[in-house]
Amino acid sequence: MPIPAVKRLVDGSQPPPRPGPPQRVHWQHTYASITGSNGEGEEIPLTGYSGNRWPAIFMQDGATGLDTPPYELHADDSPNLDGGLFRGVRATQREIMIPVYIYGIDRRTLLEQKRELARALNPKNGYCVLKFTESDGQARYLNAYYKGGMEGNESSDQSGFRWIKYALLLTAYDPWFYSDEMRVAKWSFGQGVPFLGRPFLPLRLSEGYKSAVTLPVYNPGDVEAWPVWEISGPVKSFRITSQTGQKFGIPSATSGGDVIALGRTLRIDTRPGVKTLKDDRGTNYYPDMEADPKLWSIPSGDSTMTVDVVAGSGQATVTLTFKPRYDSY
Incomplete structure (x- = not known):
């Protein structure tokens, strides 16, 4: 016949208290x-x-x-x-x-x-x-x-x-x-700011200086989200790459000037059915994109992306905005 055994603590201390029954949370109707x-x-x-x-x-x-x-x-x-x-x-x-x-x-x-x-x-x-x-x-x-x-x-x-x-x-x-939640991240070349609520190393760019920085992204939704990017000049070139290697960007101009001039803001809308690249004056930048661009989405959960920028003379900013998507209410 089996003999019941009692677990004893070697140091003589008392065992931790057993958790009580779960407490019901008051929840109103939807x-x-x-x-x-x-x-x-x-x-x-x-x-x-x-x-x-x-x-x-x-x-x-x-x-x-x-x-x-x-x-x-x-x-x-x-x-x-x-x-x-x-x-x-x-x-x-x-x-x-x-x-x-x-x-x-x-x-x-x-x-x-x-x-x-x-x-x-x-x-x-x-x-x-x-x-x-x-x-x-x-x-x-x-x-x-x-x-x-x-x-x-x-x-x-x-x-x-x-x-x-x-x-x-x-x-x-x-x-x-x-x-209602809108996930917004903004950082300025020359001063680091929190990215989607999570800190990263300060990003400092001077004229003609190239920097590729890997940044964390968190999407709280159940599925991928399609972001809207806003890049304010002066910028000589840029490329944004996803964790899986999909990328889009605008290469350097043959004249050596800024591809996004000082005072202009390029809006890159990756949402399905939209897919536009226009600045605040309505100028279309799609023909200036590098070959085979992929306007990629942000996967659910944690991921990373790489921002590769050549800044012009002045301060440039990049803003990322997206709405998480859910499979149920």
Whole structure:
């Protein structure tokens, strides 16, 4: 028969206290709202009340499509081997269904609520912004276009004299949620400043002096983020390289002058569907890029990048901005 053993400490000290049961954290219900006209319209609450707003539009149980987006897998089949060979994956557009209940204290207020919601959802006025806020106060935003659900059903279980139910159907072509947080890093040639909240060695450049510095980057999102760079002259040449070796930049001019003049700011927008390189006067710098440029994204988590710059006479600055992206609210 097994004999139970008691662990004794050699030095005679008392064993550490056993942890108690986990404490439940008070968590309020999720706040949800919808805003039309590319996010410029009036915010319509879908849960709870906003001030003295009554009657209200209620989001009911049964919403779908609000967690991880669908994925499309790509693979090659082999005639001689079992299965297939994985090639890649991409997130596809997100289909969303939100059941809502509209109640009015009389017929007139019901009709006003219906018209307000229909006006906000009209895709000819732009996309809608779905907002979800948990008890920790962090909001997440998803851009989606209305596609159906408000056609109406006058059956007795779907509508009445002062109420009606809809199942709103929306499509988010960009399937990722965004937050209010904007990650911004700025440093000046000649004075080091914190980079994305993490310090790095001071970067000091003089005229014609070339410096390649490896810098840490942290992306708190669930997936890669596409940054916007702003480079203010004077700069004779620059190159920015990712951790995986993807790079873009502008080489030195044959005349030996500045490729970004003093007082000019080049904005490099790497976001999909944008991909522009223009300064504050609208001049296009894309033809000046080095061969085969890659406007790369910042991966989730910790990574590094290398900034290689030849500064002109004066002080130049580089600013990096991006919004983290999340797979759910």
